Amino acid sequence: MKKLINAPAHVVRDMLHGLIATNPGQSLLSREQVLFRSDIETVRGRQVAIISGGGSGHEPAHGGYVGHGMLSAAVAGEVFTSPAPDSVLAAIRQVTGPPGALLIVKNYTGDRLNFGLAAEMARSQGLYVETVIVADDVALSGSDTYAGARGLAGTILVHKIAGAAAAAGYSLQDVVSAARSSASDLATIGLSLSAGTVPAIGKPSYLLPEDELELGLGIHGEPGVRRMKLHSADVLAEQLIETLVSVAQIRAQERLVLLVNNLGATTAMELAIFGGHAVRALQSRSVIVERVYSGGFVTSLDAAGASLSILRVDDHRLALLDTPTSAPAWPNATPTPVGAIDQRIIVSREAPADLKHARLEENPALRNAIQAACEALISAEPHLTELDRASGDGDLGLNLARGAKAVQSALSRYPLHDAAETLSAIALDFQRSVGGSSGPLYAVMLLRAGKSLHGLAIDPKSWARAALDACAAVAELGGASTGERTMLDSLGPFAAEFNQAIQQGTANAATLESAVRAAEAGAESTSTMRPKRGRASYLGERALGQPDAGAVAISIWLRAVQRAIANC
Numbered sequence: 026m027k028k029l030i031n032a033p034a035h036v037v038r039d040m041l042h043g044l045i046a047t048n049p050g051q052s053l054l055s056r057e058q059v060l061f062r063s064d065i066e067t068v069r070g071r072q073v074a075i076i077s078g079g080g081s082g083h084e085p086a087h088g089g090y091v092g093h094g095m096l097s098a099a100v101a102g103e104v105f106t107s108p109a110p111d112s113v114l115a116a117i118r119q120v121t122g123p124p125g126a127l128l129i130v131k132n133y134t135g136d137r138l139n140f141g142l143a144a145e146m147a148r149s150q151g152l153y154v155e156t157v158i159v160a161d162d163v164a165l166s167g168s169d170t171y172a173g174a175r176g177l178a179g180t181i182l183v184h185k186i187a188g189a190a191a192a193a194g195y196s197l198q199d200v201v202s203a204a205r206s207s208a209s210d211l212a213t214i215g216l217s218l219s220a221g222t223v224p225a226i227g228k229p230s231y232l233l234p235e236d237e238l239e240l241g242l243g244i245h246g247e248p249g250v251r252r253m254k255l256h257s258a259d260v261l262a263e264q265l266i267e268t269l270v271s272v273a274q275i276r277a278q279e280r281l282v283l284l285v286n287n288l289g290a291t292t293a294m295e296l297a298i299f300g301g302h303a304v305r306a307l308q309s310r311s312v313i314v315e316r317v318y319s320g321g322f323v324t325s326l327d328a329a330g331a332s333l334s335i336l337r338v339d340d341h342r343l344a345l346l347d348t349p350t351s352a353p354a355w356p357n358a359t360p361t362p363v364g365a366i367d368q369r370i371i372v373s374r375e376a377p378a379d380l381k382h383a384r385l386e387e388n389p390a391l392r393n394a395i396q397a398a399c400e401a402l403i404s405a406e407p408h409l410t411e412l413d414r415a416s417g418d419g420d421l422g423l424n425l426a427r428g429a430k431a432v433q434s435a436l437s438r439y440p441l442h443d444a445a446e447t448l449s450a451i452a453l454d455f456q457r458s459v460g461g462s463s464g465p466l467y468a469v470m471l472l473r474a475g476k477s478l479h480g481l482a483i484d485p486k487s488w489a490r491a492a493l494d495a496c497a498a499v500a501e502l503g504g505a506s507t508g509e510r511t512m513l514d515s516l517g518p519f520a521a522e523f524n525q526a527i528q529q530g531t532a533n534a535a536t537l538e539s540a541v542r543a544a545e546a547g548a549e550s551t552s553t554m555r556p557k558r559g560r561a562s563y564l565g566e567r568a569l570g571q572p573d574a575g576a577v578a579i580s581i582w583l584r585a586v587q588r589a590i591a592n593c
């Protein structure tokens with residue numbers, strides 16, 4: 026590896042310091058990898074904040090799009106690694122005022138979970154936050170992969186449209202609808218001639234023979250949909266345009282914009298040849314190409330290759346794309362004097378005083394229930410490890426036991442007199458201590474349940490409602506529905522059974538017991554479900570015969586809670 030860096034471990038931090046030195050309109054949080062608009066103090070109260078980000082290695086995404094008329098802040102994870110929810114939350118807190126914030130998230134599991142959880146945490150702190158997921162990849166369309174389309178370079182067009190709408194004073198709901206409709210009118214496909222080299226790894230993610238390319242690549246060095254023989258630039262551009270036009274069902278006389286994206290190491294000469302033919306290929310189909318943007322927008326380190334994105338436009342969308350922006354990586358950015366660089370390194374705005382940890386009165390039922398749930402998760406560790414190993418990566422038992430231990434050691438500090446606040450506190454402890462998919466999913470489940478209970482009389486009816494809301498939050502964040510072999514397959518039946526008894530007015534001492542039985546039956550039923558979410562989805566049929574580890578975990582701690590309450 027031959028790279029112009031200081032040390033592989035510091036590339037992201039060094040880059041962010043470099044960016045504020047070269048882009049005067051941008052500032053940096055001192056303790057988080059968050060770039061934001063230097064003029065934020067004057068605009069925070071006036072416009073909806075637009076936030077995006079993701080793993081690094083895609084420069085100029087996302088820092089290059091921070092500026093007036095585009096992003097308010099960009100959160101940078103380590104190379105090809107989603108940023109932690111705390112960093113995303115710091116970005117939200119830094120730039121969000123009364124008009125609220127929109128998070129624009131590329132469709133990768135890590136980004137969806139971490140940004141989604143940060144949004145939930147921000148909402149629980151009283152901020153008005155929405156998210157829009159971009160999944161513009163059409164390479165996998167029609168194939169049987171459940172992870173779904175990825176977010177690729179077309180996302181930049183969504184940033185531009187949302188950013189211009191926000192700068193024009195649109196309400197959060199109007200910004201969301203402009204962004205969401207653009208995201209659904211967007212299609213991207215790419216090819217790569219060589220993979221990039223992650224600095225900490227030191228060699229390319231994969232090697233391609235001289236005469237082959239990867240079609241339908243991801244932007245993290247993951248292989249594409251298939252390998253094929255290298256052809257001339259014109260033939261390849263023609264082929265990609267044909268795919269885009271047919272998947273997006275573009276007809277003659279439709280208006281669109283084209284984004285030609287350099288994956289990193291393609292020369293400007295090659296990009297002009299390839300992009301030029303893409304324009305001609307569209308025009309030969311009588312499509313009206315209103316604008317072409319060409320350059321490195323979302324790269325994959327030093328991968329050679331390119332992607333093409335098309336977005337349908339009307340006068341309104343085009344006007345938003347044409348509005349000037351000061352974001353340095355958008356073509357024709359407006360200049361700003363450099364000024365004092367160090368004055369633009371800013372300390373994070375603190376969160377409001379942490380949860381009130383004073384325990385005003387004892388609440389033995391809640392304390393016993395939490396204690397029992399933790400003990401059950403800790404003793405189930407070997408069993409959950411074994412189940413997760415069969416269809417996942419085997420870390421679930423360890424992750425949940427770590428979370429349970431963190432909760433046990435914080436138990437004496439929880440505001441147990443207030444069940445809603447206690448659930449939020451547990452959520453934050455889980456979020457900090459549990460990794461994998463379950464960390465963010467449990468955190469969002471508990472935060473939403475806490476929010477649901479907030480201000481209500483704590484009775485079976487409000488708990489039943491909280492269980493339903495918690496299910497909805499998990500489904501929203503993880504994108505799963507029941508029957509897809511996840512924790513929802515036990516949490517869902519639990520909430521449904523519980524609510525049914527409440528609604529029919531038949532709730533009694535046995536209600537919780539029968540709801541937990543529904544959770545156990547639900548968990549058991551996952552042994553015949555083919556996985557469609559998370560890591561297990563790559564295994565397909567091979568996961569059959571054993572129940573889903575996450576679903577079993579839910580039924581285990583629910584049972585422990587039920588027993589603790591029954592004995593109280």
Ligand code: ADP
Nearest residue numbers: 421461462463503505511512558559574575576
């Ligand atoms: P990872 O797959 O990151 O290792 P964990 O081992 O922490 O995740 O958790 C795995 C469990 O999480 C699965 O057994 C499943 O129940 C649950 N899970 C995974 N993805 C989702 C999702 N999208 N929605 C709901 N639950 C999910």
Ligand code: MG
Nearest residue numbers: 417418420421
């Ligand atoms: Mg796992």
